[in-house]
Amino acid sequence: MKLKWTLLTFIFTIATVLTGCEPLLVLDPKGPQAATTADVIWLSIITMAFIVITVLVLLIIILVKYRASKQDDDYEPPHIEGNPIVEGIIVGIPILIVIFLSIVSVVSTYQVETVPEGYEDQEPLVIYASSSNWKWHFSYPEQDIETVNYVFIPTDRSVQFKLYSHGPITSFWVPQLAGQKYAMADMVTTINLAAESAGEFMGRNANFSGEGFAENTFNVIAMPQDEFDTWVDDIHATADPLTEDIFNELLEPGHLGQLAFTGTHLEFSPPPEGEHGGHNHGSSDDTEQSEDEHDDSEHDHH
Amino acid sequence: MKELFPIKQVNGFIFSLLLTVVALSVYFMDMSFTAGMTILLVTAFVQAIVQFVLFMHAGESDDKRTIYTTLYYSALIALVTIFGSLLAMVWDM
Amino acid sequence: MKIDHSQPLEYSTHKNEMNILGFWIFLGAEIMLFATLFTSYFIYENRFGNGPSGAEIFEITPVLIETVVLLTSSFTIGLAINAMRLNRPKAMLWFLGITLLLGATFLSVEIYEFVHYYHVGATLQTSAFTGILLTTLGTHGAHVTFGLFWGIAIFLQVKKHGLNPETANKSFNYSLYWHFLDVMWIFIFSFIYLKGMM
């Protein structure tokens, strides 16, 4: 028995050492949104560790103290139905913990869904990120350029990614900048984030989307605003324009390296928002909808 | 002959026809969406209760508690499913 | 098998009580089945793509006929059970027969309705809305069709064996099924047709 416990401890130590070298991506945030989620994660790990340790300690004490080998042969365990105070405690404390975590969860969820704190007065840089099998297309409507499988963003600026998909559901995820969000074919979803230090960050599709899923990654390169502007000018000077034919070729299933174009595909292949959005079709607003239907029924009668 | 048409059943039938007529008012009369939906909800659920209690004798056997629990439970979960799905898929998008 | 004569025939054995309770629980599952279809219908209600909307294709007349016919059949199956409890198998068979005829009428009108949808270009494939409309109506229609065959089987059994604990029990469960289909139709009538035409 002792041998097995030693073995277990040994293995745990190895696991801790192995991972101790570098901070984990999610817990190494480079922007306010990811910092919020990292804080929430640390907070929950600490709270939860408290529960796990309580249970574990109780269990070990009980197992050691009440094992049969330690007790008299004629010991008859008592019959205990329950005790309102004890049961009150084991209900009460979890309720308090859940209330606490619920508040944290709600507050932080609202936080990461909106423009990052401190950037509210800025006009965000809007980038459309659309996925196709198995690539990411980044369109900058304002800068009028488009990139494939990599995206440049300015640091210390609010960036808004508008996500949608040209095929299966994918999930846009840059762990060091923000949590993920699905990109889907009939609606546009939004991620607000900001990068607070320059650097290159791993981004990927986190939702299984078929054969080429594992390699469906992209790079996010954050740099100061002036470098970003230079980069935009460079693209305009060097890259080819994106035509509908080229874009359709890009959409073919497969993998591509990193590409850049002038112009965006948004003009000839609009994203599914507004009147193009299947999702918004007649379901945007309840009262508006009822009035519409009301009108229809009036037509019927005349 | 009369015992073949018990008054309870006949009344129930007439009542359910009446409910249908009331429900039809949303088609023939001009009213707001909210008023119409209210009428439909009331008539449909009253109609369902008439059928379950009067015609299907939900409460007549020793198992009536189980039967009513089944009905309440399924109604509750049905409503949660409908409104929860609408919330997640349509209203809060 | 112990037969308890203080109870109506359909409840007279323990087995029979279990059958009836089991059938009620099955109906609970059926409520969830239709609830899921209704959920889907409400989700797709306004998503008709390039196809027609509900208001454009619904017709009040066949729907009204279907409603009245099904309500009446729910009434007559109730009368059949009443006759069964009075131990009048002949009257019961009459009412059961009328119920089946009404059921067949309902189905014919529904088939007419489906043909109409086909002609105005509302098929399963037209849009998500027409798809879920026809799936929901079709599921109910399939239940009615199954009910017709089941009803015929019960008709023949009562005719052959008379009323005994088994046939009475089957007939009672059948009546539950039929009433239940009527309830589901009321919801279809209210929240698919009337809401759509409102």
Next chain:
Amino acid sequence: MEFFERFAIPHPDPMIYASMVAIVLVSIAIVAGLTYFKKWGYLWNEWLTTTDHKRIGIMYLISALVMLFRGGADAVMMRLQLSSPEMEFLNAQHYNEVFTTHGVVMIFFMAMPFVIGLMNYVVPLQIGARDVAFPRLNALSFWLFFAGAMLFNISFVIGGSPDAGWTNYFPLASNEFSQSVGVNYYMWALQISGIGTLMTGINFVVTIFKMRAPGMKLMKMPMFTWSALITNVIIVFAFPVLTVALLMGTFDRQFGTSFFATGNGGMDMYWANLFWVWGHPEVYILILPAFGIYSEIISTFSQRNLYGYKSMVASMVLISLLSFFVWVHHFFTMGQGALTNSIFSITTMAIAIPTGIKIFNWLLTMWKGKIRFTVPMLYSVAFIPLFTVGGVTGVMLAMASADYQYHNTMFLVAHFHNTIIPGVVYAMLAGLTYWWPKMFGFILNERIGKWAFWFNVVGFVLAFFPMYITGLDGQARRMYTYSESTGFTPLNMLSFVGAGLMAIAFILIAYNIFYSIKNSPRNVGDDPWNARSLEWATHNPVPEYNFAIEPEVNSSEAFWDHKKKKHTLFKGKIDKIHMPNNSGIPIIMAGILFVFGFSFVFSIWPAVIIAAIAFFACMMYSSFENDQGRYISADEVKETEEKFGGASK
């Protein structure tokens, strides 16, 4: 020739051809063996047509164990593929098929039949009944499950496996992106076995409500029976949702509707919604019976009554309701607003409260007890801390904002294996070991069992705890490969080692069965564990009629009080006993549905129509059949009781 081309495998692979050969050889061997030993009649009369809940239970358990090995082989293949970067053991397509199959097989064809098998065997015995409420329906349920399982399992040799994950999200699962018939198999295999499960649900709810021994009020039922009741209630209300979802999916793939398509008004998100409306209650369908089993075992081997019986029941009722209120937490990242996510985040965390109550009640049951570390108890003891870790990581995932980071990563994979393996799989192994003497009259070897246990626990910790870390480091789930630069290598290697240890554990368990059949002593008596509930009041193995005399009960631990307080359980004398007849109809109907499903998968419409007609003809035949069951005479019962060493105790 064109007709047969559709049955070809779209992505062939030497391993698949090898499996084909193996399947054919094994089938031939089974047929030849049965013929040679003249066992066809025995097989048909005693097993295939049986309506005895005990035999049906055992058939469920055998199928579940076989499927455990099938799904386990998939798991080891996946861990091997990921054990080092750029591994070339499986290609992407094959890996996708393997993890899809692993998920579906483990949930539907391993965990579900395991749970239902134990319920089948134990629940009627625990409530002092002679069978379930509808024995023939019970047989039909089993055979429908079996038909579904077979249909799913032939997919990888005929026509191609599904490859869109066990969650089968559209539009990935649509014809456009998953062109082989694999997903059709998924739809019909689950549809057929799902209908079987639904009927089991109805059957057991009625059994528990209507067939309890005299005096056994609801609040005097053993905890496993309570958990079975709640589980079956959830089944009744959850499975119709799956039925509709699968129907709509089938329509999309085979009849050209556009429910989950991306044009024509379709909504790709809605599949996910429907799937999880069913899928979350399904999680509790699996875990609640496990809770019941642990309650029985912990109380037996602590030699104490279950602490807080009422709060145990209340918490399960609460869980059964809450399980229908939380499904959106499976797709917090789908773009709905913060309001919706907040609501479902709170409802999800609320489930932690009743679950916490249960954990503490188990601890308090052991308190002041006299704990014996048998194999079932070891699993239960390991379950408590491991499941607590699984539970608290569940709470972490329930926090919507943090879930944006955990979603679709190995963290999630670690979490749900952390609940399902210590929760469900250990419970099933514990339950199987615990009730094994009830089923077969001997105890599984404890020594081998303990070795298996340690391999299992150490293997589990090694295999899954590293995933929490790689998840936080950005490893998404379902990736068939990764590059060295990601730094995932050491931890994934560790996972593979853990998976290997678990594989050894399961081989040891299989060996233990084989070893114990040959070597275990047969004189263990009727109550080898000194247990507390009614199933131990009859003989080992249980005679066909369960109890010679119907027991009468007046406490929640009837058998314990019978032993300690001399309550009389069996009053009255032996009488003739009514039993259901065997019937071939269930297996025939399931066979017909198998043909129906198979033909539907390949759109062979004439066969579909013929099978459908044949199915309804069977129902009609059943309706007209007058089957009153049979009686075992009092003399015959007395004779059997004598053989077990004395008429009812």
